[in-house]
Amino acid sequence: MKKYTFIFAGAGLSSLMTVYEMIQSGLFSEQQLLLIDIDPKKTNDRTWSFWEKVSGEFDAIVTQKYESAFFKSQKYSRKLALQPYTYKSIRGVDFYKSVFDLISQQSNVTFLQAKITTFSESKDGVEVQTSAGNFHGEKLFNSIYNPNLVALQTKYPLVQQHFVGWFIKTKEPIFTTETATFMDFSISQQETTRFMYVLPTSKTEALLEYTLFSPDLLKKEAYEKGILDYIKALGITEYEILEKEHGNIPMTCYPFWKHNTQNVLHIGSAGGWTKASTGYTFKNTTKKSKEVIRFLQNHSDFRKFHKKDKFYFYDLLLIDILYHNNKIGSTIFASMFRKSKAALLFKFLDEETSLWEDLKVIWQCPKMPFIKAVLKRLF
Numbered sequence: 275m276k277k278y279t280f281i282f283a284g285a286g287l288s289s290l291m292t293v294y295e296m297i298q299s300g301l302f303s304e305q306q307l308l309l310i311d312i313d314p315k316k317t318n319d320r321t322w323s324f325w326e327k328v329s330g331e332f333d334a335i336v337t338q339k340y341e342s343a344f345f346k347s348q349k350y351s352r353k354l355a356l357q358p359y360t361y362k363s364i365r366g367v368d369f370y371k372s373v374f375d376l377i378s379q380q381s382n383v384t385f386l387q388a389k390i391t392t393f394s395e396s397k398d399g400v401e402v403q404t405s406a407g408n409f410h411g412e413k414l415f416n417s418i419y420n421p422n423l424v425a426l427q428t429k430y431p432l433v434q435q436h437f438v439g440w441f442i443k444t445k446e447p448i449f450t451t452e453t454a455t456f457m458d459f460s461i462s463q464q465e466t467t468r469f470m471y472v473l474p475t476s477k478t479e480a481l482l483e484y485t486l487f488s489p490d491l492l493k494k495e496a497y498e499k500g501i502l503d504y505i506k507a508l509g510i511t512e513y514e515i516l517e518k519e520h521g522n523i524p525m526t527c528y529p530f531w532k533h534n535t536q537n538v539l540h541i542g543s544a545g546g547w548t549k550a551s552t553g554y555t556f557k558n559t560t561k562k563s564k565e566v567i568r569f570l571q572n573h574s575d576f577r578k579f580h581k582k583d584k585f586y587f588y589d590l591l592l593i594d595i596l597y598h599n600n601k602i603g604s605t606i607f608a609s610m611f612r613k614s615k616a617a618l619l620f621k622f623l624d625e626e627t628s629l630w631e632d633l634k635v636i637w638q639c640p641k642m643p644f645i646k647a648v649l650k651r652l653f
């Protein structure tokens with residue numbers, strides 16, 4: 275059986291980002307790395323958007339940048355100045371290509387296209403079984419999400435960020451190129467938390483995404499009707515659909531890290547790297563992958579990797595509320611966005627705020643649902 279120091283189960287965002295950081299650090303050039311994915315990662319299976327304060331290490335592949343963004347509720351509309359942050363988008367395929375180009379220059383990193391069927395721990399590492407044979411790794415990074423972990427328990431509810439997006443081209447100019455729409459809650463809520471997310475790329479082109487934060491998925495036609503209604507409300511009569519995308523991102527505080535062992539670290543959505551209250555994963559993954567490199571310099575037992583903090587608790591409360599009382603989501607987000615500066619909200623969502631700054635954000639939210647959620651968790 276061929277032996278490696280590090281095996282990566284899955285070669286999506288979190289694995290490629292971790293390998294990228296390993297290569298950049300120059301600390302792992304003597305070790306053998308194996309990336310295994312069922313997919314060759316050559317198509318644009320998703321576009322990642324995220325905010326960043328300064329110029330970022332992936333700026334060369336950023337396709338769109340926004341300096342401002344709309345937030346809309348049924349009661350008000352606000353244009354947020356994002357400075358000192360910029361909201362950026364990266365196409366998945368560009369990210370995969372840039373990391374695979376870097377990997378192709380390394381003699382110690384191998385990519386294997388194969389299906390992983392299972393892995394098991396042995397006394398000196400981990401054995402990974404795949405459709406192309408078995409491999410031994412001293413350590414395994416697993417990014418293959420196992421939905422059963424969350425589904426088979428009730429302590430940590432699962433809210434899903436589910437969406438269908440159409441990338442459209444209109445005949446007449448209609449979009450404001452430099453302004454994204456983070457959340458447009460002016461659409462009919464139907465007792466659930468739903469909004470439109472709009473990313474214009476020119477005056478005539480934009481991604482329109484009908485998005486829900488809710489426990490249950492909808493039928494495909496319901497998302498598409500939502501997009502069609504929105505197109506009509508914008509006054510667009512002539513347009514063509516250039517591309518479609520859909521997604522379902524887990525929003526949960528399930529403690530995935532409990533499954534980390536001495537030699538197996540769960541990463542990406544499978545490791546709880548998705549911010550539970552927003553579904554954003556890209557930014558957190560850039561941070562976590564750097565943390566992995568720092569960790570490996572001093573430790574070898576992955577059970578010590580995870581640290582719980584106050585932000586986990588905040589997310590836990592919001593997810594509890596969205597799960598048990600989904601219809602009040604728009605009220606919560608509308609109160610958060612009503613007065614706060616975008617910079618403070620981004621800092622809070624990046625989990626970089628002080629307690630005083632946390633209170634400034636939390637104080638804007640309706641108090642009763644949060645008090646009830648705290649009491650329910652405590653007792």
Ligand SMILES: Cc1cc2nc3c(=O)[nH]c(=O)nc-3n(C[C@H](O)[C@H](O)[C@H](O)COP(=O)(O)OP(=O)(O)OC[C@H]3O[C@@H](n4cnc5c(N)ncnc54)[C@H](O)[C@@H]3O)c2cc1C
Nearest residue numbers: 284286287288311312320322323390521542543554555556
């Ligand atoms: C359409 C879409 C849009 C998104 N947009 C954003 C966004 O704008 N901003 C943001 O921050 N986050 C976004 N996300 C959420 C998150 O960033 C992504 O899901 C991200 O790709 C998660 O990274 P990951 O490494 O956990 O999983 P993935 O990138 O999905 O990687 C897992 C890999 O495992 C492979 N795999 C699965 N099963 C097997 C198997 N049995 N054998 C071998 N390989 C296997 C898959 O092919 C995949 O390549 C989006 C998600 C989706 C789906």
